[in-house]
Amino acid sequence: MNNPIRGPLNAATLRAVDNYTHRLVGVRKQRLFADLPRQVVEIGPGTGANLRYYRPGTWLVAIEPNVHMHRRLRAAARRRGIDLELRTETAERIWLPDASVDVVVSTLVLCTVPDPDAAVREIRRVLRPGGRLLFLEHVRADGGSGRVQRLAARPWHWLFEGCDVRRDTERTLRDAGFASVDLERYQLRSAFLPINPQIAGTAVR
Numbered sequence: 001m002n003n004p005i006r007g008p009l010n011a012a013t014l015r016a017v018d019n020y021t022h023r024l025v026g027v028r029k030q031r032l033f034a035d036l037p038r039q040v041v042e043i044g045p046g047t048g049a050n051l052r053y054y055r056p057g058t059w060l061v062a063i064e065p066n067v068h069m070h071r072r073l074r075a076a077a078r079r080r081g082i083d084l085e086l087r088t089e090t091a092e093r094i095w096l097p098d099a100s101v102d103v104v105v106s107t108l109v110l111c112t113v114p115d116p117d118a119a120v121r122e123i124r125r126v127l128r129p130g131g132r133l134l135f136l137e138h139v140r141a142d143g144g145s146g147r148v149q150r151l152a153a154r155p156w157h158w159l160f161e162g163c164d165v166r167r168d169t170e171r172t173l174r175d176a177g178f179a180s181v182d183l184e185r186y187q188l189r190s191a192f193l194p195i196n197p198q199i200a201g202t203a204v205r
């Protein structure tokens with residue numbers, strides 16, 4: 001995190017794959033983000049891959065501790081007419097009061113935060129009863145795809161500053177005490193094999 005070489009490299013890579021990711025998961029994200037309130041809290045927004053799905057005028061509380069993401073994130077917010085409140089705390093310790101938020105977004109972040117259990121606990125804490133965590137994450141695979149993940153794990157972890165392709169994020173979410181967790185599991189048609197399979201859905205406090 002905030003590594004002077006990998007930070008800028010990671011930010012440039014995320015920005016470079018922005019349109020590609022949109023082609024892969026754009027329809028799914030449009031469905032997931034169909035009904036957002038004006039204020040959205042997003043953990044680890046990176047360079048702003050999700051901003052194209054938010055309505056102009058959205059108040060985005062962006063919890064992004066990696067400063068190398070900030071310039072591109074600010075530029076994306078300006079381009080999309082998003083009212084950006086950029087903060088550098090981590091998802092494991094969110095500086096928001098209990099039960100104060102209606103929607104938290106996390107896409108491809110619970111793979112990277114150092115302590116995913118703590119991050120999900122914090123997300124649940126800041127959500128109001130009935131509030132929603134909207135997530136899209138890559139998760140641990142079995143069989144042949146699991147072997148591919150094991151081979152890719154170390155370089156992937158280096159390049160993407162801590163991304164662990166072997167996490168059982170579905171289990172983390174289901175064990176976190178949400179009132180409900182609804183998700184779909186799917187395979188991307190992508191050359192980026194280690195980030196398959198994925199889960200996307202909603203956890204309601």
Ligand SMILES: C[S@@+](CC[C@H](N)C(=O)[O-])C[C@H]1O[C@@H](n2cnc3c(N)ncnc32)[C@H](O)[C@@H]1O
Binds near residue numbers: 090
């Ligand atoms: C793979 S990128 C995903 C970026 C973006 N959400 C997307 O879908 O393209 C992971 C992001 O999580 C951020 N991150 C890493 N550790 C974090 C933490 N402890 N709290 C919040 N964000 C974190 C990284 O800086 C990075 O922006």
